[in-house]
Amino acid sequence: MLPEDVESDLSRVLYSEAEIKDKLRELARQIEADYEGRDLLLIAVLKGAVMVMADLARELHRDVEIDFMAVSSYGASTHSSGVVRIVKDLDIDLAGRNVLIVEDIIDSGLTLDWLRHNLQSRNPASLEICALLRKPTAAKVDIDAKYLGFDIPNEFVVGYGLDYAERYRNLRSIGILAPHVYS
Template sequence: MSTTRLTAVSPEEPNSNGDPGPILISDDKLRDRINHLGDRITADYQGRAPLLVGVLKGAFMFMADLARAIDLPVEFDFMAVSSYGSSTRTSGVVRIVKDLDLDLGGRDVLLVEDIIDSGLTLNYLRKNLQARNPASLEVCALLVRKGRQHEDLGLRYVGFDIPPDFVVGYGLDVGERYRQLPHIYQYQPNREH
């Protein structure tokens, strides 16, 4: 099986959606880091077919690119959870909006998260998924907000540690806006048109 490497495109900068703020992580850096994560996962899961569980909606772009960077057969399933609503701050209450379709029993599960903030949602998901008896359960997070966690979360795969600012782009949103942007931006609402 050959891996499809992520290559550069000529993305349009934000226009009709307004200017979300300065670029924090460019699409080039995203692509390079995701290819690196794909190589590590390929090496770590050699001879196995991991089940990637994406957390909707924010992780959908990351998961698609990550899957193409893994040189193994992979399967997909998705969960949707809510702890933010349309706000830029977590409510502290996690609820499952869409559950998995597949049985996790005996599977090597890789939970794919867009961003880890306090770790509340991640801890909830880990307990929930571990109760379904997977053979293994690891986490691959694109972003971790530094200084927001109260304990070591034991993350095996991390794309980037970022400041505790709110970010948008590359699947991440505020009020369902900016998900389609190719870079990750440090969100500054006063810059919108």
């Protein structure tokens, strides 16, 4: 879906499809250099990180393994309960593996911080984070993402895997959702 398909639902486009692809290509080159000669396991957090994971993996000029995990801290609410639960766990054992968590966005950082600690307890050889987006002013905990695409304002963004009520995930760009849509 293109921005013009939902133009009235967006306040503005933050990043075009081309800008996102360029940034993922740049991150892929950094990852390749850092993991040269070592195996790499990419872990995406469902559902939002699917687009980032797919395009990042395709940009890598090397073999990688991928796995997926789903966690929830919201239940049926729009506010975090503060309790994270695993909805879908990994299929691959992390012990001794070089692991890269691939995320769409770092918002408060609370769920990602919990996930990082959970995965670290599984004894990987290394554990790093790659996030396409980060909202620095929304952070409640410090998340050190070794690979970071863009810092964005603390506004409601959709597209490229990010959703509002399960809509807009397939938008090829990232845009700020107009307040009239969620008010």
